[in-house]
Amino acid sequence: MRPYTSGYQIQTYNRGLENLVVTDTRVGQIDGKNSRLMYRGYPLDELADCCTFEEVAYLILHGNLPTPQEAAMWDEELKNWRTPPQEAFDALKYIPSNAHPLAQYRTMLTIAACHIPEASRTDMQAQWRRPARILSWSAALAAGAIRHLNGKKPLPPKDHFGFSANFLYQALGHRVNEHEEKAFDVSLIVQAEHGLHAAAFAALIVISTGADLGSAVLAGMGALSGVRHGGANQLAFEDLAQFDQAKEARTWAQVKAAGGYRFPGYGHRIYKCPDPRVRVLEPYAKNLLADKGMTDRWRVYEAVRGEVESALGPKGIYANVDSITGLVYAPIGLPVSSFPIPFCLAIQTGWMAHCLEYQPRGAMIEPGAVYLKDQ
Amino acid sequence: MKAFRTLSSNYSWALDELDWPVTSEVGPGLSGVIASATRVSWLDPSSGTLEYRGVPIERLAGMHSYEEIAHLLITGNEPADDEAAFSTFRDNLRASRELPEDVIALIRAMDPGIHPTRMLRAGVSALGCHEMTVEDDLSGDRHWRELRIIAQIAALVAQIAAHRTGRGPVLFHANYDIAHEMLRALQDRDPDPEDVHSLDLLWVLFADHGLDAPTFTSMVVASTLADPYYNVVAGLSALRGDKLGGAGETVLEQILGLEDPEAARLWVASTIASGGRIGGFGHRLYHMPDPRVVILRKEVAAQARRKGTPELFDIARAVEDEALRQLAPRGVHVNINFYAALLFHLIGADKPMLPCLYMVGRMAGLMARVHEELENPRLYRPLDRYVGHPIRRITRGAEK
Structure with missing residues (x-):
């Protein structure tokens, strides 16, 4: 097989570069026919069952699950970076608290990016020192942005908490219970890598210019904020939140489906079958909602999903991960406008892995455009 | 279906219409790939043609201000076609230079030594927080927002320039255009008309x-329907890399250290002999002279004379001649960054400001293309091919 990054192939593709193969990868594999997703060869459901997000992040970045020694070093590295530069938090003074938390978090990251170590180095050694810092700074800044929504000050990290528990503590101000922690951790695991989606592609373009890894992540965040992408989980949840009763929801979904409504959280460019991430997350969402006496919310979701999939399933439209993550985040107590944030925290892992894989052999990405002459 | 036969050096096409899907040769870095259909501009490196909305660059550069070219690129109309529309456009553009106090405060709280491209990115991001709130459903007038951003970026760059040199915030005069006010921020005085002409020329060529x-x-x-400030933050992130925005800085580092044309020639010869790179040479698209270079070279010669440093032009010319003598046979030519960097320097921009100043010009075309994209958006979602580890199971023991 000739590698896709060198030499020339003839390819046929559609608008939005649909079906265009950009590069070879060893990071993840999306099987959109058989409803499977693998990271570095491991099926998603197994990783969700028996690993932490930290271990999965290590796997995605480095190619193998960590040995106990590697895991301890990686945890240590992640914990060392849990305190971002104070200037990034100070930036909140200049930002209205009713700005979207993702935009506040983006601003804090752009300020933090002014204070990164060895900023001008973009060689591979320097780039490899960055993922732990980016993941941990990101989590702390995102939690700060969520606190800022209620006008509250950022909290210092808890060293003995894992990644998920610490993030939720810094965002919510209390320690979550074990069920909440595991459900949240699984939500990060299932969203940690997903091929060359728009955000990963944006990150790849940026890394191809010789930029630093943090700049690539910022570009990815831009694409992720769009309603057609990461912002969809917020919209999907808002659709469900209109209803208390499954019956009303079912009628609404029927009418909307017949009217050609584009349901946020449904349909996917690659999956024309049920999304494996939904399958993994559903039991966690269901149990969490039951714990909190929010079973009606679960029934509303099931009703909408049932209607949408029976109406549109034959066209290959099924619930995607954005339809379900809100049902994990709402019972944990995260504000609805912050739902895109955990997705952003998790998926940075995949972007970084793709960037680190592309940089050593990849050319600068600069496609062409056809000029349409005036008639 | 239309099949394109393309060569690596030549991948621009002009057509009456484009039918998707398309088939083309795909090379490294997606060269040869058709990513969009556009009416904004036509670039044909094989003939040295560059046209904005059907008007050749030679007819625009030096004869129109940046504001007029932004209008042309975004709306498709030349200002003379509808003077009332242009006047509204211009007033909106100039009024948008007023930034929220908090955003200026955020810039001024930063260490002036931080690279201006990073300051600009932070400023744009903070600005987005002020312009777009949680309640904003993005359903408003996008076109207007995009115009606004062009002027806001220019205003931020001017504020950054003032902050870096320890001066107070810039107050913009509605009577003066973007180039005039940028120069006032760079030079701390009312600029000469010749300098305004040079900056407009640079921005028009970079647009x-x-x-x-x-x-x-x-x-x-933009194809994800993200808010426009995200588009710009992402775009600015791509400006950081040494393969792009950093190019002008390299040119100045190299040229300003040379004493005279003879030293320049020796330096070029020894740099090429030892396998080093001469900044401002080579372009992925052009394997022939870049049409914009001819225009800029003349302007640099005039400005170098006017500023009393004609030797700077002689040195540049010597570098160009010597480099071309050796590199042209390999298809490597001088690119726009070479003379653009010198011209920015001559009108009072210090080296680290170059990528930001370049970006102000590029915003017009960037926003025109984003706007075009949003008329009929289609998510960019290509594929990768998995060549990694076959499916495997977790064996417990090593892990928790």
């Missing part, structure tokens, strides 16, 4: 140039 990384990144982000 659009195909799908370079900042532009294409912004289009990809």
